[in-house]
Amino acid sequence: MTTRHINAAPPASRSRQIKQLVLTLVGWAVALAIFFPILWMVLTGFKTETAAIADPSFIFSPTLESYQAVNARSGYARFALNSVAVAFGSTFLALLIAIPCAYAMAFLPTRRTKGTLLWMLSTKMLPPVGVLVPIYLIFRDVGLLDTRTGLIIIYTLMNLPIVVWMLYTFFKDMPEDILEAGRMDGASTFQEVFYLLLPLTLPGIASTGLLSVILSWNEAFWSLNLTTSKAAPLTAYIASFSSPEGLFWAKLSAASTMAIAPILVLGWMTQKQMVRGLTFGAVK
Amino acid sequence: MTRTRASGRTVGGLRTLLLQAPAVTLLLLWMIVPLGMTIWFSFQYYNLLMPGMSGFAGVENYEYLLTDPALWKAMGNTLLLVGWVLAITVGGGILLAVLFQQEFAGRGIARVLAISPFFVMPTVSALVWKNMMMHPSNGVLAWLANTLGLPAMDWFSTLPLTSIVIIVAWQWLPFALLILLTAMQSLDEDQVEAARMDGAGPFAIFFFITLPHLKRAISVVIMIEMIFLLTIFAEIFVTTSGGPGLATTNLAYLIYMQALLDFDVGVASAGGVIAIILANIVAIFLVRMVARNLED
Numbered sequence: 001m002t003t004r005h006i007n008a009a010p011p012a013s014r015s016r017q018i019k020q021l022v023l024t025l026v027g028w029a030v031a032l033a034i035f036f037p038i039l040w041m042v043l044t045g046f047k048t049e050t051a052a053i054a055d056p057s058f059i060f061s062p063t064l065e066s067y068q069a070v071n072a073r074s075g076y077a078r079f080a081l082n083s084v085a086v087a088f089g090s091t092f093l094a095l096l097i098a099i100p101c102a103y104a105m106a107f108l109p110t111r112r113t114k115g116t117l118l119w120m121l122s123t124k125m126l127p128p129v130g131v132l133v134p135i136y137l138i139f140r141d142v143g144l145l146d147t148r149t150g151l152i153i154i155y156t157l158m159n160l161p162i163v164v165w166m167l168y169t170f171f172k173d174m175p176e177d178i179l180e181a182g183r184m185d186g187a188s189t190f191q192e193v194f195y196l197l198l199p200l201t202l203p204g205i206a207s208t209g210l211l212s213v214i215l216s217w218n219e220a221f222w223s224l225n226l227t228t229s230k231a232a233p234l235t236a237y238i239a240s241f242s243s244p245e246g247l248f249w250a251k252l253s254a255a256s257t258m259a260i261a262p263i264l265v266l267g268w269m270t271q272k273q274m275v276r277g278l279t280f281g282a283v284k
Numbered sequence: 285m286t287r288t289r290a291s292g293r294t295v296g297g298l299r300t301l302l303l304q305a306p307a308v309t310l311l312l313l314w315m316i317v318p319l320g321m322t323i324w325f326s327f328q329y330y331n332l333l334m335p336g337m338s339g340f341a342g343v344e345n346y347e348y349l350l351t352d353p354a355l356w357k358a359m360g361n362t363l364l365l366v367g368w369v370l371a372i373t374v375g376g377g378i379l380l381a382v383l384f385q386q387e388f389a390g391r392g393i394a395r396v397l398a399i400s401p402f403f404v405m406p407t408v409s410a411l412v413w414k415n416m417m418m419h420p421s422n423g424v425l426a427w428l429a430n431t432l433g434l435p436a437m438d439w440f441s442t443l444p445l446t447s448i449v450i451i452v453a454w455q456w457l458p459f460a461l462l463i464l465l466t467a468m469q470s471l472d473e474d475q476v477e478a479a480r481m482d483g484a485g486p487f488a489i490f491f492f493i494t495l496p497h498l499k500r501a502i503s504v505v506i507m508i509e510m511i512f513l514l515t516i517f518a519e520i521f522v523t524t525s526g527g528p529g530l531a532t533t534n535l536a537y538l539i540y541m542q543a544l545l546d547f548d549v550g551v552a553s554a555g556g557v558i559a560i561i562l563a564n565i566v567a568i569f570l571v572r573m574v575a576r577n578l579e580d
Contacts (some may be wrong), residue, residue, distance in 0.1 A: 034400075
């Protein structure tokens with residue numbers, strides 16, 4: 001589909017070329033239209049506040065003013081640190097709990113394994129708002145409101161079913177002969193898991209972990225309801241821009257760009273595995 | 285279901301049990317404790333602002349909720365929100381999947397751009413749309429309308445629920461696209477080619493081959509989206525706070541208002557139970573479908 005192709009094309013395929021051209025234009029127009037709000041946000045982050053609310057324009061002299069303001073005045077780093085701690089903390093815990101479970105399900109299955117897997121999936125169906133009241137009250141009574149530990153606990157439990165499921169499908173794909181060979185050589189279960197299973201399924205484990213990080217990073221029901229200031233992650237910090245006093249679009253954009261950039265890149269990298277995790281293997 | 289392995293080690297139920305115990309116990313607690321408490325509270329008089337009032341309320345909380353027009357308004361909004369977003373994302377998702385399945389220059393990058401909104405945190409999506417896109421005087425849409433000679437619109441006061449639908453659909457369209465594109469890749473090209481040889485046009489191929497092939501993926505998309513869309517919260521929280529009036533209050537937001545703004549634990553819990561029942565109706569179908577897939 002290059003220009004060389006077009007130049008050398010015989011007249012018979014002229015209509016094909018036109019079709020290709022139209023297809024390319026439509027494809028790109030649609031993709032850019034969908035992406036536009038993100039693009040606009042990134043651009044606005046480099047504008048001054050005055051330019052941000054002026055008539056839309058792609059031409060402006062870029063400034064880092066808003067980025068500096070966000071970092072200096074609102075303590076962006078603190079919220080970012082909360083997001084990092086909560087997303088990675090909960091992911092680490094979820095993997096730690098899920099790996100033995102998925103290992104047992106994949107390699108030591110019993111009659112109950114299928115039922116357990118489906119039951120785990122069904123816990124994901126419980127709408128968070130249905131248990132908001134008890135969780136809030138428990139957290140208030142044990143002092144977990146507005147703490148990172150509290151959010152880490154919630155996110156670990158929230159993502160545990162997905163993490164177990166994804167690990168299970170990755171472990172299932174691994175040829176068991178390799179583990180058998182290890183056992184023949186006298187490897188203990190611990191050695192088998194640490195020296196054979198984990199290194200061999202590392203890509204799968206990594207993408208499972210990334211999905212868990214993405215989901216925790218973007219979670220905005222529990223973070224808005226259970227944190228106020230101390231442990232507030234970026235989702236809650238960005239929400240604080242919704243107050244009607246004044247328009248701080250450039251600062252909102254700068255803060256938002258910093259908040260979504262790492263996850264956007266991770267999302268692009270893991271889109272295939274994401275499908276597997278989000279549909280519980282129902283779509284391959 | 286082999287009980288013995290080549291190594292001669294028996295596959296013990298005990299070892300399986302121990303390895304699964306932490307995950308299963310935690311999830312069991314996570315499910316049963318709050319669920320039990322929600323159900324318990326829903327039958328109690330329990331308001332954090334009125335400590336004196338307590339005791340068994342019977343079905344009074346449910347009665348209060350079910351006779352409150354706000355609940356029915358919120359239920360209606362919930363269904364409208366779910367229905368419209370599903371229609372837009374599934375319909376649009378199918379069209380986009382067909383489009384991005386075609387070969388064209390830079391398709392890979394175009395695809396990545398199109399699925400990006402799904403990775404943006406909900407508070408960012410909502411605020412970017414509310415301010416930079418839909419603002420009545422400085423937003424891009426207002427500018428666009430002015431340029432075309434149309435009157436600019438105050439989206440959130442004239443069409444509040446529609447505005448929320450647009451934002452949420454923008455977030456979930458990429459999800460539908462991502463899943464449907466993946467499903468599309470397992471489409472049998474030979475079958476399509478054979479149909480083309482037999483003189484089938486693009487529409488016939490779409491309706492008789494592509495669409496039936498996507499049926500399963502489409503139902504997965506519908507069910508997963510439903511579960512998330514039933515309890516949309518952050519998008520409403522940062523844009524309209526449920527208003528004007530109750531125009532954008534859905535079930536999740538109503539429960540939030542009862543619980544954390546009115547501190548009526550009893551009524552909020554009754555609302556929670558209703559939300560759980562609604563979600564479970566959907567969930568049963570999804571779990572059944574995944575179970576069928578697990579067989580093979």
